[in-house]
Amino acid sequence: xxxxxxxxxxxxxxxxxxxxxxxxxxxxxxxxxxxxxxxxxxxxxxxxxxxxxxxxxxxxxxxxxxxxxxxxxxxxxxxxxxxxxxxxxxxxxxxxxxxxxxxxxxxxxxxxxxxxxxxxxxxxxxxxxxxxxxxxxxxxxxxxxxxxxxxxxxxxxxxxxxxxxxxxxxxxxxxxxxxxxxxxxxxxxxxxxxxxxxxxxxxxxxxxxxxxxxxxxxxxxxxxxxxxxxxxxxxxxxxxxxxxxxxxxxxxxxxxxxxxxxxxxxxxxxxxxxxxxxxxxxxxxxxxxxxxxxxxxxxxxxxxxxxxxxxxxxxxxxxxxxxxxxxxxxxxxxxxxxxxxxxxxxxxxxxxxxxxxxxxxxxxxxxxxx
Numbered sequence: 001x002x003x004x005x006x007x008x009x010x011x012x013x014x015x016x017x018x019x020x021x022x023x024x025x026x027x028x029x030x031x032x033x034x035x036x037x038x039x040x041x042x043x044x045x046x047x048x049x050x051x052x053x054x055x056x057x058x059x060x061x062x063x064x065x066x067x068x069x070x071x072x073x074x075x076x077x078x079x080x081x082x083x084x085x086x087x088x089x090x091x092x093x094x095x096x097x098x099x100x101x102x103x104x105x106x107x108x109x110x111x112x113x114x115x116x117x118x119x120x121x122x123x124x125x126x127x128x129x130x131x132x133x134x135x136x137x138x139x140x141x142x143x144x145x146x147x148x149x150x151x152x153x154x155x156x157x158x159x160x161x162x163x164x165x166x167x168x169x170x171x172x173x174x175x176x177x178x179x180x181x182x183x184x185x186x187x188x189x190x191x192x193x194x195x196x197x198x199x200x201x202x203x204x205x206x207x208x209x210x211x212x213x214x215x216x217x218x219x220x221x222x223x224x225x226x227x228x229x230x231x232x233x234x235x236x237x238x239x240x241x242x243x244x245x246x247x248x249x250x251x252x253x254x255x256x257x258x259x260x261x262x263x264x265x266x267x268x269x270x271x272x273x274x275x276x277x278x279x280x281x282x283x284x285x286x287x288x289x290x291x292x293x294x295x296x297x298x299x300x301x302x303x304x305x306x307x308x309x310x311x312x313x314x315x316x317x318x319x320x321x322x323x324x325x326x327x328x329x330x331x332x333x334x335x336x337x338x339x340x341x342x343x344x345x346x347x348x349x350x351x352x353x354x355x356x357x358x359x360x361x362x363x364x365x366x367x368x369x370x
Contacts, residue, residue: 003029005101005279006076008161010038012354013361021070023061023084025227045080046227057083065091072097072365078104078117085124094368097361098124099132099156100148101276102298103141121147130364132357134158134277137297156357158277159350165286167341168263175264180247181217186328189219189265189289191258191280192272196230198222199271199294201239205317206271206324207249208241216328217248219265221255262287267327270294273314277301282348285340290333292323308340 002010002022010033014020023041024030034040041064045057065073065087072095075084081098088096105114122145131148133139136155142148173183181187188207192198200220207218224231233251236242241249255261258280262268268284268291275298282302284291291309293299303309310327312319327333 002076003033007033007036008350008354009357011036012358014038016358023064024080027226045083054079054083058087061087062090065093069093071095071368072361074099074361077101082117082120082124085128086120089124089127095129095364096127097130097132097364098128098148099134100138100142101134102274103138103145103147104274118145118147121145125149128152129368130154130360132156132360135298135301137301138276141297154360156360157347157353158279158282159348159353160279160283160286160344161350162286162345162348164259165262165283165344166259167288167337171260171263175260179219179250179264181264184215185217186215186267187217187219187265188267188269188324188328189221189261189284190269190271191221191255191261191283192270193222193228194220194224194232194236195228196232197273199273199315200232200236202271202315202317202320203269204236204239204241204249206321208239208244209317209321210325211241211244213325213328214248216324217250218245219250219252219261221252221258221261223254258283259287262289265289267292267324267333268309269320269324270299271312271314271320272296272299275299282344285337286344286348288337288341290327290336290340292320292327302343304339308336308343 002024010020021039021041022033023043025045026042030040043057043060046053069091070093073084073088073093074097075081076099085096085098104117109115109118125147131153133153133155134157139153139155143150190203194200210216236251262284268289270278270281270293272294277298281291281293291303293303293311294314295311299311303311305311310323312323
């Protein structure tokens with residue numbers, strides 16, 4: 001989260017004179033952020049729901065904040081938001097800001113874990129100075145559920161670096177040559193953590209159903225993290241798609257050149273079950289790609305069916321395969337990609353969105369010190 005989504009805001013805040021630190025579990029990405037000069041408060045964090053683990057994280061963060069109390073704490077993710085805001089409240093941090101990156105459940109909570117999340121979110125709402133939401137749908141739902149009052153909620157959207165994510169015909173040829181992909185292949189790319197909620201098993205099922213279309217090549221960039229609740233590396237390796245498609249099914253692991261993979265692609269697919277406002281879809285749109293995504297609120301805010309891509313039901317591999325087949329055979333997907341790029345330029349400029357957040361954070365801190 002911090003490495004891919006938050007560094008632009010962290011850098012901009014530092015450039016504006018803020019002292020910026022980050023708190024999370026240690027790992028490869030945390031070390032890369034530290035290499036940029038940001039101090040880390042290392043926590044025993046996990047995305048899992050073990051009460052023992054989460055209590056340990058809460059106590060560690062509370063102690064750290066009491067020893068060196070910041071002016072503002074900005075939390076992210078459902079678990080991180082609960083632990084971070086609770087610790088900030090216990091430590092007496094004057095300004096607490098939380099960003100919604102998708103709610104941990106939709107509609108009414110159905111499981112005991114979801115009910116616990118709702119109780120915790122509601123309990124922390126009064127002490128949260130300001131809420132950001134990446135999507136309008138999450139902002140509306142949070143207000144309805146009583147976890148993010150509309151009076152303190154701002155929809156900030158999600159942005160990408162439009163100079164980095166852009167169509168590039170030369171990069172397309174170079175990357176295809178490096179990966180040994182024929183010029184006439186239809187490259188279908190997905191960038192996601194290898195976890196259950198990203199819908200990658202449905203993607204594998206869909207690719208397997210399309211195995212007789214020898215022009216299709218699937219690139220899957222991403223890995224799971226130790227803190228993730230699910231890990232799909234073994235499941236995807238054992239899936240029949242690996243044997244049936246051979247080199248036309250490419251698990252690429254972690255990649256730091258996602259923009260080049262997208263520039264080499266013809267179609268982007270994200271069969272996710274839950275999102276805030278999926279950054280990878282915006283990156284694909286900015287690169288001029290038509291998108292196939294799931295018919296959830298966050299994706300409906302980005303993908304216009306028949307205009308910039310297609311939407312399919314969550315968990316429906318048959319519908320997913322049909323959508324991939326349809327766009328792979330439709331020359332109109334190029335025009336869809338051009339329209340997607342225009343929308344990204346108009347709505348998802350990272351510099352503009354980061355600037356908006358900084359102004360709101362400045363205002364929240366100034367109000368707290370009056």
